[in-house]
Amino acid sequence: MIAALKRCVGNDAVLYRHEDLLAYECDAYTLKKVVPRAVVFPRSTEETAEVVRLLSKRGIPFIPRGAGTGLSGGATPTGGEVIISLARMNRLLQVDLLNRRAVVQPGYINLHLTEAVADRGYYYAPDPSSQQACTIGGNVGENAGGAHCLKYGVTTNHVLGLTMVLPDGQIVQLGGLPDEPGYDLVGLVVGSEGTMGIVTEITVRLEKKPEGVRTVLAMFDEVSEASEAVSDIIAAGILPAALEMMDNLAIEAVEKGTFPVGYPRDLGAVLLIEVDGITEGLDEQIERIVEVCRKHGVREVRAASSEEERKSWWNNRKTAFGAVGTISPDYLVQDGVIPRSRLPEVLSRIEKISHEKGVRIANVFHAGDGNLHPLIMFDARIPGEEERAVQAGSEILQVCAEVGGSITGEHGVGLEKREEMRYLFSEKEIAVQTAIREVFNPRNLCNPGKIFPSPARCAEMKRQPKGIDTEKALDALY
Amino acid sequence: MIAALKRCVGNDAVLYRHEDLLAYECDAYTLKKVVPRAVVFPRSTEETAEVVRLLSKRGIPFIPRGAGTGLSGGATPTGGEVIISLARMNRLLQVDLLNRRAVVQPGYINLHLTEAVADRGYYYAPDPSSQQACTIGGNVGENAGGAHCLKYGVTTNHVLGLTMVLPDGQIVQLGGLPDEPGYDLVGLVVGSEGTMGIVTEITVRLEKKPEGVRTVLAMFDEVSEASEAVSDIIAAGILPAALEMMDNLAIEAVEKGTFPVGYPRDLGAVLLIEVDGITEGLDEQIERIVEVCRKHGVREVRAASSEEERKSWWNNRKTAFGAVGTISPDYLVQDGVIPRSRLPEVLSRIEKISHEKGVRIANVFHAGDGNLHPLIMFDARIPGEEERAVQAGSEILQVCAEVGGSITGEHGVGLEKREEMRYLFSEKEIAVQTAIREVFNPRNLCNPGKIFPSPARCAEMKRQPKGIDTEKALDALY
Structure with a gap:
């Protein structure tokens, strides 16, 4: 089989020695690990199709894999699969600024697209925290979100067309037209976590970079005050580009990370709020946001005085997951969604779960979307602690489901949350x-x-x- | 069978006499007419399910129907079907302003939803020209658009969840959660033109009414100048709420309609441009739009001085289809989509088709979206003229497909464009x-x-x- 795969993609594009395969035993969800049968690195749609035909003929299962940054085990083997890594299919194939679209291979890194068109004043909107590493193919598989999804929507809102290799090796084109008639198969495949085929080309929408951006930090004594401010900002008819929240423990973590901001250590919560668009009116929007924050007892509001300062705040926020590693030997990232109006209630239930299970939980939120990322800390060396952390995560998801929310906002179901699908x-x-x-x-x-x-x-x-x-x-x- | 249907829905809720059925032989696409076998009017999901189970058991085909305003024959029988009219399922079931959603029955009229929540400062965004008559269920079937879709998206962007009766009579819930995991079945069903089941409850997103709105008319000597202005407005990074265009012949029609604006009769084209949002900055956006229009030789720009004037302009625009009836005994509405950048080229090809087929064609556009509505005029009493009008429509769609566009933007494929699907x-x-x-x-x-x-x-x-x-x-x- 290895020889046949090598004939498809070349001698240097197949891994099969156990030591080489170890790196592929899981993605960024590390609680389950299974070594794949082999890893192949096709370079084109045709090579991918050839590999798939070969595997399909022999009844061998396979898994598409991007950068392996997925947090729900979507690229983790379950036993006997060949991993089809899209890492070498990393080219930007076409940029059409007039119609605001680009065509990329699935292994192309998310941030590279924005970098490629930035000097022309464009960008690619979906911005997962892992955007420096994650691939657009992976984003399509998981329907990835990001901090700016509140205003700009998730991956599915930015994908116009796909080339896909079906599991029998046939190549199909889906979408790519404006207002395509018939069924929305592009929308169906985006977020299907690699269970419908292997996407080998992606046509995405490019956005014009907003003319202006204003960013503020609003620091609160209590997380409940911050939650109420979030609801009221949205209720006021303002649609910020981003509306992020971190609680006390998350702030403790990021302040120990690579990009400390200098937050007071006794804060209950901080909101990172950004508005963008035509320059005129942005200051007034910020003023109104600040007014709402004042109504809810904000302790301090700080406006970014330079693009550099703004970036440092975002760097701080985007390293939140990793930074938790500085205050705990191990941690789990959860990903739930709730109606914004239930935020204060759900937070107190998370706190209760934390006490019951004896695990600390830091909370990072895409608050505007009601998308929670509880970071559940544990020490794997202490017997039973990992299990309790996992249980805490599952209970949090159950709470999300109970209040009319969802068990995943942007990380996918993957291996991790299959059983939790029953909550919904x-x-x-x-x-x-x-x-x-x-x-x-x-x-x-x-x-x-x-x-x-x-x-x-x-x-x-x-x-x-x-x-x-x-x-x-x-x-x-x- | 009629007796059995009556047992499901009551004696007064089944039509079966030929004279009663005639009104249901087509929807607003009037070129094909087939009388249905019967028409039933269920009042609830359960009654709908009962009717469907009965018909399914007997192998009798059926068609869901809203207000019958569809323009592609989606609710027109092909022979032997029972029509399931949702006209009596016209209730607003729930409004949840905190989470910005409402639940409606499919026969609820689009505009009624906005009217129901307007005093609280909310509205339902998709606004087809027929919004005073069309139902939200019909909008779901066709994934209806409207003048403000440029900024706010089409129906699928506003539907959060569905209750659907499957063709075997089983009831399923699709979506309704924020960020639902698994496959996007709501997105799949929206726009499926009644071919997957009968939607009986719809959860939609409500929008906060924008604080401010500014509306201008930009009048051009040449349609090509107006087209270029459209491209440049979007390229400048401005996203108007609406960006509509009418050409000379369309203007002639609307000026003879119920809501004349007083356009000069020699205009090449008029743009109806609207921006909305936070009040601050709106005037500046309009200034920049006017600047772009000037660059392209605009003859006159007029700003709406009152909400009343603004409404009168929109009424004028929204009656465009009907008004064509004042300058031609018969007409066909077409619905194609093209990349914005190809607008001038496609317009001249439409003109050529008009000359070749000997039929006048007025053009009404959702120009910002590249969505064309050629209104093809004919006189059915003149032998061959209807056929030539139909051919002209089909050729226009072929042009749309050739330049990378689509054969329908918002009216659906229905009966009308099944064969044109081959273009794509x-x-x-x-x-x-x-x-x-x-x-x-x-x-x-x-x-x-x-x-x-x-x-x-x-x-x-x-x-x-x-x-x-x-x-x-x-x-x-x-």
Whole structure:
């Protein structure tokens, strides 16, 4: 098999020795690790298709992988898979500024696109914290978000078209037209976590860089005051470009990280608020935001006096996850979503979970979106602590689901949250989703064992290997 | 069958006499007419499900219908269908301003939602020209747009969740959560033109009414100057809430309509431009827009001096389709999309088609989106003229497809443009889409004969009546 793969992609583009494969036993979700069967590095759509055809013919499952920065185990093997790394498919294929679009290969790094068009006044809007490392292909798989999604939307709002290799090796074009008629298959594939095929080219929308930007820090004694300010800013009809929150423990962490801002150590919470657009009116928007913060007892408001200062604040915020490593030997990042109005209530329930499980929890939020990132700290050397941290995470997600929220805002379900899908979906709702997957991926060779909870998986395994009778599948479930 | 339907919905909620059925032989696309088998008017999700189960059991096809304002024949029978009218499911079920959402039944009229929340400072953004009559259920079916979609997006960007009756009568909930994990089935169903099931409840996003709005008319001698101004406004990084264009013939029509503005009769084109948002900065945005218009030789710019004047301009614009009836006995509305940058070229090709076919064509555009609405005038009493008008429409769509655009921006494919789908999609791309439909609608009982071109239909008819083997279907096509 290795020899056949080498014939597809070249001798230097296949890893198969155990020591080489170890780096691919997981992505940035590190609680489950399985060494893949091999790793291949195609350079083009055609090479990818050839690899997939080869694997498909032999019934060998496979996993697309970007930069491996995913936080839910979407690129982690479950046993026996070949990883198809898109790392060498890292080219910017086309830039069309007149129609504001670019075509990239999936291994192209998110931030590189903005850098490539910045001098012409454009940028690529979705900005995950990992944007210096993560790939646009990975972003498509996970429908990645970022701090500026409040105003600009997530990856799916910026993807116009896809070239995809289906799990049988056929190449299809999806979308790429303005207002494409028929079903929205691009929207369906974005966020499908590699379970429908391997995306090999992506047409994305470019945005004109806003003329002006204003950034302020609003520091509060109490996290509840900050939460109420968030709700009121949105209720006032202001749509900030970003509206981020960190609580006391998160502030402690980032202040020990690479980019300290000098936050007072006794803060309950800080809001990092940014507005952008046409220069005129920005100052007035900030004034109104500050007014709302005052109403909620803000202790101090600081405006960025230079682009440099603004960047340092963002660097501080974007290193929050990593910085937690400076105050705890190990930590888990969770990713839940709640209606903004439930923020104060959910925070106190997170605090309760923290006490019950005996694990400290720092909170970083895309507050404007109601997207929480609890950072659950533990010490893996202490028996039982990792388990309690995992339980705390799962309980937090249950709270999110209970208040009408979601178990993931931007990190995906992957391996990690398959069981938590039950908090949101009935068996039959999951069945509709798996039936959709069958259309693209009937033998479940492409990233098996992701997204859907295990009983659904068992049911799949029982069915005939050659495709599925959709109606029978639906009949069984309704 | 009629008796059984009456048992489901009551005696007064079933039409079956030929004279009663005539009103349902088509929607606002009037070139094809087929009388339905019956029309039923359920009042709830449960009644809808009961009707569908009854029809499904007997293998009788059915069609969901809103207000019948659709322009592509999406609610027109093809032969033997029962129409399920949602006209009595016209209630606003819930308003949650804190989380900015409302739940409506599908027969609820678009404009009524804005009216219901206006005094609290909110509105529902998608605003098709027919918004006084069209229903939100119909908007979901067609993924309807409107003049303000340039800034605010189309229906799919405003739908958060759906309750749907599947074609076998089962009820499913799709979406409704913030950032729902798994596949985006809401996005898949929105715009599926009633081919996946019957939507019976819709959760939509409400928007805060912008604090300020500024509206100007920019009148040009030449349509090409106006087109270039459109491109340059967008290129300047300004995102107007609306950017509408009418050409000379369209202006002639609207000036004879119910809401004349008093446009000079020799204008080449008029732009209706609106910016909205926080009050501060709006005047400056308008100044910059006017500057761009001046660069392109604008003859006159007029700013709305009152809300009343602004409304009168919009009324004028929104009656454009109907007003064409004042200058021509019959007309067809087309709906194509092109990259903004190709506007001048496409306009001259439309003019050429108009001369070749001997039919006058007025042009109304959502210019900012590149969404064209050629209004093709004809006299049905003159033999051959209707055919030439239809051909002209089809040729215009071919031009749109050639320049990288689309055959529909917001009116849907319906019955009208099934064959034109070939301009955009290969057989295998259409097959992926029909395979997706099979998941929801395996026996093709729900709105058959819509969206997909006829050979695909024939293939469907040949397959076994009880569902489809998806893999086999895909095998046959790839």
